[in-house]
Amino acid sequence: MDKNINIKVKIWRQRSPKEKGFFETYNLENISQGSSFLEMLDILNEKLINEGKEPVVFDHDCREGICGMCSLYINGHPHGPDEDVTTCQLHMRKFHDGETITVEPWRSAGFPVIRDLMVNRSAFDEIMQAGGYVSVNTGGVPDANSTPIAKDKAEMAMDAAACIGCGACVATCKNGSAMLFVSAKVSQLALLPQGRIEAARRAKAMVAKMDELGFGNCTNTGACEQECPKSISITNIARLNREFLSAKFKD
Amino acid sequence: MSWLINSSIGRKLIMSVSGIVLVLFLLFHLSMNVAAVFSAEAYNTICSLLGSNWYAVAATAVLAAIIALHFTYATLLTLQNRKARGSNRYTVSARPKGVSWASQNMFVIGLIVCGFFILHLSQFWYNMMFTEVLGHEEATLCDGTTIGTTDGAAFIEYYFSHLWVVVAYLIWYTALWFHLTHGIWSAFKLSGGTMRYGSNDGKLSPTFWLRSSSSASPE
Incomplete structure (x- = not known):
């Protein structure tokens, strides 16, 4: 059964391609395991905006696994720990209560970071x-x-x-x-x-x-x-x- | 033919072809060593057939050139690939299921193989072919023992009576095994062989050879 979980997300923040990036950790409470990973990030961004902070920049578009826009290196795997799905199809039920989830952008010389989790x-x-x-x-x-x-x-x-x-x-x-x-x-x-x-x-x-x-x-x-x-x-x-x-x- | 050096697939072809030649040499070397298991006399006959004859020296020179090529390109490719990976490394990274450890550490395993290779050359090649090329008929080892340059069986007996040498060679073979399980498979993959039906875990199965030849052409 899906339940609500409390998690920590450790996210890569980088203001521009040239600036040095760093990790920032955010606490999120009562996240439904039925929500998708990107919905969880939407909730985080809403919270950040309400607090007057800069939201996290990430790529997304169709959210049904076909456009190829979403990315994210989650806990050491591109598109997260689930198999054969894109990040937008990844659900929070793949994570457990109290877990710290590390989210990084694609890191490769061919894909320079534009901002935060968005790469070119x-x-x-x-x-x-x-x-x-x-x-x-x-x-x-x-x-x-x-x-x-x-x-x-x-x-x-x-x-x-x-x-x-x-x-x-x-x-x-x-x-x-x-x-x-x-x-x-x-x-x-x-x-x-x-x-x-x-x-x-x-x-x-x-x-x-x-x-x-x-x-x-x-x-x-x-x-x-x-x-x-x-x-x-x-x-x-x-x-x-x-x-x-x-x-x-x-x- | 500049594409051999300038394109990524060309550079990998150099690695694959030089690697296959080295594997063939290992098979040749192995088939001679098998003689030593059955008869010291037979093995020494082979040793004297090769010795410092011109064809053995010429083949050694070619082999040295191929090893140098394989090593140079391994270094070059590793450096290029590290650069392509970018200056920022992942904080958390996991090896995906089904990816062999050997395949991601070929350069390091190769260095281990190289290290023991130098030991092997100093023990056998230096005292056998090299000493003979210099014009001596006997080699004097560090503890004063003298052995004839073509008496291969005596060299084997001398060195493998030391426990550390046996252990060192076992480590060498293990490293070589890991290097070759990925290397041979990868070389065939590069030259167009495919494992359409099998798993891609880099393990060699008896049917791999059949598969790689039967599915080599898409036509």
């Missing part, structure tokens, strides 16, 4: 602009089966397309590598006939942009796959390696 993830947009698209207009929805696609390929492409670009993979990677994100974006197109044509150019351009933006080198630890809220498989990374290497060897 526009590096992902730049990687997408480098080649994460199909160059021609493919028109409206085609008739079913007019372009036959094997079922296993369609499923693998859909699984890769589930990536919401939240950046949890980079946040949890000890190497600060963006390979899971890039590999999902390369895979979702490379597996389908419409995207296959530009697959080699796309893999080269997106990897080059990823390296240029200062993301690290993947060492296949698999932490990204474990922490990914959408369970993107590192099989995609192997596929990206293959696409990239075969493109380079062909040149």
Whole structure:
């Protein structure tokens, strides 16, 4: 049964990208375990505003786990201790009475902190602009089966397309590598006939942009796959390696 | 071919290929050592076949170059990755379930492997090949014992009668085991092998080889 709990939240406060950040601990009483993690932060912010203090800045948008806007490194895990959910889908019933919850922003050279818990993830947009698209207009929805696609390929492409670009993979990677994100974006197109044509150019351009933006080198630890809220498989990374290497060897 | 050095996947390819060559060397070394278990005479025959012959010296030079390459890139990649991680570290961080400890500590384990490797070279390679290259037929060890440079079995007997050497080698093998369980798996992953059906915990299973070859191509 959900009950009301008293908690302490230890939150990273940082006024601007250049200033030094620090932790501040807040006490919260009577938080329903049925509320979501972000609702708990809303309650905290309301309290801070009523006290005349600066509210905590954090990213959020759809609050149904699909937009990829929410982030937060909660108790050592991106998107918190629950499995396969984003922070907005995380509920307070995953925490117990009296617990101190540590909330940090994504920490990575590729994602500089803007303020408090909000980080700049526009590096992902730049990687997408480098080649994460199909160059021609493919028109409206085609008739079913007019372009036959094997079922296993369609499923693998859909699984890769589930990536919401939240950046949890980079946040949890000890190497600060963006390979899971890039590999999902390369895979979702490379597996389908419409995207296959530009697959080699796309893999080269997106990897080059990823390296240029200062993301690290993947060492296949698999932490990204474990922490990914959408369970993107590192099989995609192997596929990206293959696409990239075969493109380079062909040149 | 500048992409080999300038791209992250290129640099990882260098690590993976040099690592695989070193694994092949270990297998070669192991197959020779197995002879010593059955017959000292057979082992010494192998030792004299290699000795300081030109092909053995040439192969040693190539091997040294590959080790240097593997080590240099390991250092470079570790430094780059630390930089990519950023200057602010997490206050609380947890290793996710299913991520092997070895995979996150490859550089440190590699350093342990390197340390014992130097000990191993000083005990065997220095007294066997190197002494022979200098033109001596016998090596004088620190306690005054002299052993012929191609009498490998005697070297094994001499060193492994010391308990600390046995313990040191067991530690070495353990470190090497952890390094290779992640290293070999990762090398195959990099060159495009996938573990589509299995767990990704970095453990090598007998069916891994089949899987990595059968699912290597998406076509």
